[in-house]
Amino acid sequence: MSMKIAEAKTKLKKEPKPKKTKQPKPKLTKAEAWERANMKVKDVLSSLCFSGPSFLGVSVFFILPFLVVVYYSVIRAPSNPEFVGLDNFIAVLQNSSFQTAAKNTAMFSLISVPLAVVLSLGLALILECRIPCKSLFRTFFLSPMMVPVASVVLIWQVIFHYRGTLNVFLAHFGVDPVDWLNSPYCLWVIVVLFLWKNLGYFMILFMAALNNIPKELLEVADVEGASAAHKFFNIKLRYLSPTVLFVAILAIINSFKVFREIYLLVGAYPYIGLYMMQHFMNNTFANFDYQKMSTAAVLMALVLVVLIALLFKIEDVFGKDVEG
């Protein structure tokens, strides 16, 4: 045990990096060089055999369509492919509906993503403890994932309709009925929907990550007298950083996909607080305004790329010392 503790202690300390020394390259004969090059080519070709179909699929279904969208964002119209540079981008950025959609989308993501990460991590920590009916709770939190979207929408309509369950319940306390989806509270209704749908899955991811934290470190921390908070922030959170990144990215992506539920709940032109980026894109497509749609899509993709790159960088800083 003391050996293990000592080993663990040394792990915590930063190991000095070994000095790099240049090794002289061995001289190869012509035949050996040719053989080596031949092997490399064969390796590359073999690798392409494996990755080729996937790469082809990704190109055809993702990369090429995106390039087409970028093309549409810099031309005047499909029937008049005159290059207009950044005119479409300027027009879209100045469009008040786009600004509203961007603001709502950013607001929703800013609220729901941190909430999703924190709440799911909290649930995972709670379920990690020895509590009764743990598997029942796990099933309970996972079950919303299995419910079809149409059923979810129906349930939400029943609950949050002007004459829905929630208003009936609140009426018992003398509260006037509220048209939740046509009021300033609409965003919170969707936040609750988002959290209800996604917490279970994120919780499972965190639970799996928590199981992978080396127990020895936690034991060492206990021995050293670390508090629960210290253990969490300095050990667990560091080891969870890749998972936090992954969950955050998933949550961001899912936060954009919440358009589906909003569209089914309130249609193409909802209350202003629920008008998202995809509403803008969906509606401009239906109105044959492909340039606006493509431009908005490109802008959204750029923002997402920057955001995810930022998240990777943050994770790189916090989780570097715990990566294998």
Next chain:
Amino acid sequence: MRRKYRLPAALLALCLLLSLAACGRGDAGGDSPAPADLGDTVYTREQVSLPGALEDVTAGCIAGDRAYLADRTGDVRRLWRVDLDGGAEELPGYTPLAYPAGGEGSSRISAVLPGPDGTLWVREQAAYAVYDLPEDFDPETDSKESFLSDTGEQDVYRQLDEDGNELRRADYAQMCLDLGITRSFDGAAPDSAGNLYTRYEDTIHAVDAALRPLFTAEDKDLRSGPFVLGGGVGAWSRRENGLTGETVSRVRELDPERRDWGADLGLPDSAGAVWPGGGRYLFYYEDGGVLWGWDGESGPVALLPFSDLGVPREGIMGLSALEDGRFAVLAERGGGAELAVISPADPDSLPETTVLTYATLQLSGVMQSAVNTFNQSHDNVRIKIKDYAYDPTDNPGAMTQLVTDILAGNVPDILDTESLPIRQLAAKGYLEDLWPWIDADPDLGRENLMLGPLEASEQDGKLYQIFERFTIRFVAGAAQVVGQRTGWTLDELRAALPEGCAVLDAGATKAGVLAEVMPMELDRFVDWETGTCSFAGDEFRALLAFCDSFPLTAGEDGESEDARLLSGRQMLLADGLYRLKDFQTIAARLGGEASFVGWPSGSGGGNCFDIHSHALAMSSACRDKEAAWEFMRRVLTPHWDTTERPESIGGFLINRADFQKQVDYAMTEHLVTYSDGTTVSADGGWFLDGQEVPYHAMTEEEYRSFLALYDSIGRMYSYDEALYGIVEELAGPYFAGDKSLDETCSLIQNRVMLYVNENR
């Protein structure tokens, strides 16, 4: 990579590629033919001349290289044989069904089917009456009806030889009576053994040549049939599972030996209509815009693009793939028929043609004929029809397909604007302004057209669609109640409404009135230039409150609308004007002089025009605008034979000369004298509160009133559907009492602002 892993790696990659190749359309409906490979063959279409004496064609079919047609002229029924290469003659041996002695009536051939060995089967239906007239019967003074002794009807299948002589007869009416079923509208189908098959609900009943019951076969998913299938008989069955989306489509043969269904011939689930075949092909069907034939040995064979047949799917009476590679099609056309031969041609031998695409969401026989006529009269331009909506599995996909084509830059050259979002297309610059084409046309010009409806359909001063006929949607009241005016506001309406009087009939509801009033008014509350809306203002509030003043659900008070109007319990009449002679009914229904006030409107004019025919638009990227205009202009030129009965045409003609012919006809008294000397109006009559009132010739005063109404209208019935959808959706809770007027208007303002700003 180590050598020992390379071979498995290569094999794995090969398996992956092979699995991709196996992806394809899987059909639960049976064998899936490979995608149609029609090669580069082009087809030319030639119409076969039909006998000039052909009148009302009642049935027909194609058998081999001949077509058989049945027509009826008065009491004369004839059977014709037409050779596809020219030449036609009446079948000399054919005699129509005879009535019992002393009987008279009418009959028709309602089906002609090819039989075995060059024979024909015809279905003849007749209704007769037998009069026992005394010797001193005087038609001038006596009524025949007093001597009616018997009535009856006949419904028989007759097998005829190639000259029309009857070989055998089967009493279909008696057959159904014996089977205890109702006669089917589609009748029966015979097989080569002379057995007859008919359908009642989900069951096919088979009888032998002596009409003795053979067997029954049931299928809850029958779509059509029974029909002749080679030497036998079959039916088309199509089952769709609404939950899983699975479709099973098949043609099922009937097997008299097994006394049940026989072989099932699976069709793709997207197959459209099925038509009986003949010769090499058991039947034909349309799938993916291609006509397919089912070969008895090899299964489905792609024949040619369906549009090359040059006929709409509905009304095809016969199809045949000839041995020499040509195709023949027989189709209904108006009261007659059209027979055409489609021949493969060497593309190099044909002059270079520009192909224009005509896009429609609802192809009609009229437009199909117009395209055929144009193609036949032009060598270097050809119009190809793209019917987006004909997809039995996914009609909503029609608009998506059109949008995708536009997105890909394949904007159709000519568009049928029915159901199309013309406003959006025009706003995005996809459509051509047609005023310059009208002004430059030597035979047209604005002075030759009824400009009111055309100017009313302008958008930003440009005309994007032209049409052949229009109607008038109006709201009228008795002049002594509403005053002499052609428009009014809500306040004026309220002021004029008498005590205890309803605005409209008992069936008017909040939602119904909203649908009438609101669409035409929405544009007034939107300023597209500044991107502002005024739905929270007093005017819109008042309009919405007016709609709310009607009941939520339709009621009935047992009184007709005419009685309510005449008794003064209803103030306004909302209706449409489709014919000039109907104008005279309006004043009569209002009990006096009519005042066409229209719906209450802030702009003062509440009546509107409505398009009553196909409307055409030209793409701004059209490949050959000159040719496209040459096709489209027929809509505006005088081309109707209005010397016959112009009043039978619904709507008012846009060409001024044609419209004048309608006016001349309406202002002329048309009388018919019966054999007993009675003279009545040939235009019939109409009913006022249950009493028949004959039409009279339109008077000068009525015509002036009509023109005053016409001149007062400045709007076309068209509106922004997305905008109206928002208002309609949000008005619902207000009408149900869940929301106040202020809340509703505020929400509408909120949502419409999004829409307006999106589209600026």
